[in-house]
Amino acid sequence: MTIRLFSDAPLQAHTTLSLPPAAARHAQVRRVQPGDVLVLFDGLGCDWPAEVLAMGRSEVRVQVGAPQPVQRELPHPVLLAVGMPANDRMDTLVEKATELGAAAIQPLLCERAVLRLDGERALKKVAHWQGVAVAASEQCGRARVPHIAPVLTLTAWLAGLARPDSAAPVGQRLLLSPQPGAAPLHGVPPGPLCVLSGPEGGLAPAEEAAALAAGFHATGLGPRVLRADTAPLALLAWVGLRG
Structure with missing residues (x-):
């Protein structure tokens, strides 16, 4: 099952970033490795595939791909x-x-x-x-x-x-x-x-x-x-x- 992680900073396609602390800890607990693919989201309505580039003691760096719009909300708020x-x-x-x-x-x-x-x-x-x-x-x-x-x-x-x-x-x-x-x-x-x-x-x-x-x-x-x-x-x- 693909790991989904929340980013409290807005995401941009085709960029590298260090995961926020909470997401990085989650990735480390799940023992992800360089080359693994995660799904990130920033709360704005899209999933963002991301490949793990490096795992450090407190840092997890990823390459963010293109956004994929997601519609899993109720028909009315x-x-x-x-x-x-x-x-x-x-x-x-x-x-x-x-x-x-x-x-x-x-x-x-x-x-x-x-x-x-x-x-x-x-x-x-x-x-x-x-x-x-x-x-x-x-x-x-x-x-x-x-x-x-x-x-x-x-x-x-x-x-x-x-x-x-x-x-x-x-x-x-x-x-x-x-x-x-x-x-x-x-x-x-x-x-x-x-x-x-x-x-x-x-x-x-x-x-x-x-x-x-x-x-x-x-x-x-x-x-x-x-x-x-x-x-x-x-x-x-x-x-x-x-x-």
Whole structure:
């Protein structure tokens, strides 16, 4: 199986380069040798074949070939805004959401969230989750890596969506809700989606009301109550299968 490696620097055809540190370590662990062919990608939508020229203790030099456009994205972009589940469940959510095609992930601090992050700890967690997304993209064949946004409170995020200068995602806004009155998923028309999903215990009533006031539509995923780290993945799988 060909090794795919992410480059955090833009790639250029017919050039030689030293792999970024993380990619170089990966290549060394996989015991690649001069003459082996890798696939590089920089998150801009192409795979780049590259031949290994030299392996050093800390440097791996490659010759980059011509780009090959890759289309492995969902038919329409999906932003997931998720109340962060605790322990390693957020790691798993980021990994699987990347595999299933999420375009971006917004970690949210909600009233009922078990995981509480701020300051330096939040910055480190976001960097870690971005690394999880990179590794998942390498494995699943995506040539684009989901952006993991800085941690925000749900209140701050909703307020940002309402600002005139907001770079708010275009598309329908869905609130994943277990409430009996939530609309069925099959009624959602094709197109870009901004999906809000709560933490363990769900969103508090005031939070649900604020999301609905911000233009989100309560949408159900069926008769079973899904975990905080399962519901967003079920939505992504549905989008991908609907295709």
